[in-house]
Amino acid sequence: MTILITGANRGIGAALLTAAKDRGDTAFGTTRSTDHAELLPLDVRDPESCAALAERLSDTPIDLLVCNAGIYLEKGMQADSLTDTQMWADTFATNVTGVYLTAMAFLSHLKRSDAPKIAIISSQMGSSERAGGQSYIYRASKAAALNLGRNLAVDLKPQGIPVGIYHPGWVRTDMGTSAASIGTEESAAGLLHRFDALSLDSTGCFETWNGDAMPF
Secondary structure (H helix, E strand, O other): OEEEEOOOOOHHHHHHHHHHHHOOOEEEEEEOOOOOOOOEEOOOOOHHHHHHHHHHOOOOOOOEEEEOOOOOOOOOOOHHHOOOHHHHHHHHHHHHHHHHHHHHHOHHHHHOOOOOEEEEEOOHHHOHHHOOOOOHHHHHHHHHHHHHHHHHHHHHHHHOOOEEEEEOOOEOOOOOOOOOOEOHHHHHHHHHHHHHHOOOOOOOOEEEOOOOEOOO
């Protein structure tokens, strides 16, 4: 299987890249940082950057596109202090628009695969039924990513491309903090199992890393 994972310079993305390679997949990871020579350059917010990487990989069929790149800029901030409109714009540009731009840029690569799939890393914080307050910007962006994924699933099903949306668990990363309940290796192993199970019959699913159905 050939896998492309965005935001693979740290956290869950890095763990997914390692786990995929360890089991024998051909896996590419991306980053917008210039500090990781082993990763491919990609700024998911920038259509030109997406097009440049798509051209660089033009001869490579992609079996699985993992839209993992994401940011959580307001972590620790109070809900009544989120008046910086640029923070809202930046978060949505990465967590929502970035998913769309990446999926569209690599659609032709997916179509060249015999069994293409798209996996979107969202969060339980994007569930409208599990509204817990606070983190309004991040929650709203992950809810939008969930909605985007569900609609992509509808439009891409006739083309034979299932789309799944996943909560990776509360993971011990910079975003999840050291107080989180699981490590990146456990989350990555579970997510890869869920990606393997994704099919046209389950397209549009919203699941946890260990296979539990998430409420929308």
